[in-house]
Amino acid sequence: MFDFPPIAPGEPVRISASTFVAFRQCPDSALARLQGEWGPESRAAFSGGLAHRLFARHLSGEPIEGQDFGRVCRSEIGGSNLNYKLGALGLKPSELGRVIDEVGAIYERFKKIPADGFVGAEVALMVEPAESVTLVGSVDAVFMGDEGVRLVDWKTGELGEVVDQLHFYALLWTIEKDELPQMVEAVSVRTGERVTEVPDSATVATTAGQVADMVGRLRSAWEEDRGIERRGGPWCKFCGILDSCAEGRAATRLGV
């Protein structure tokens, strides 16, 4: 459908949607993630992860009855990487009970969202647009309508800046399926907010250019053993190198 921009050869690199978004916010935070330096676990991310498991289960034809809710949540936690996150958070049983109650309230809202045209949950995408460059993503839900496919990303908090993430999914879908999705959306189950993008070829080509530029800058930084660029912002509190980053400490002090 389009030619991916050329990328100079170099270290193998695997880019997820969250790493792409991190790079767009602050290149050095993405560099840190790719070197295994992740930010701290958070209660919000844990409850969001649990809610996403339940959304996928619900859409796939396994709605959860009220009396089973706690048991199903604990089973989902025990059978997934949420168990490690729970350990890292060190939540006491009473705190876990409160998280499950909060997730239950979100699930009740989720059940009211129409699911017409649903065809898949947690749909994995993986493409290799250039040698040793792998792009991966997991789309929360895919719906089929009269005019094509709609990709949806559920959020359990406020939406925030989601456009880069939506464009990344549109790029992966276009390369893997050789067709543009008709629509990519982020939907906040908590607030009802919705951001909708209708990608065209120009949008996808622009995102491909951003990915190619990202890979080139990452590879140059690795070759020359240096950083790229630091941009402080609200995302710093989730960064794995915040403690050693003057820009990040300044941004968090200022409450940017």
Ligand code: SF4
């Ligand atoms: S702490 Fe902030 S400024 Fe520093 S690398 Fe991380 S995201 Fe960038």
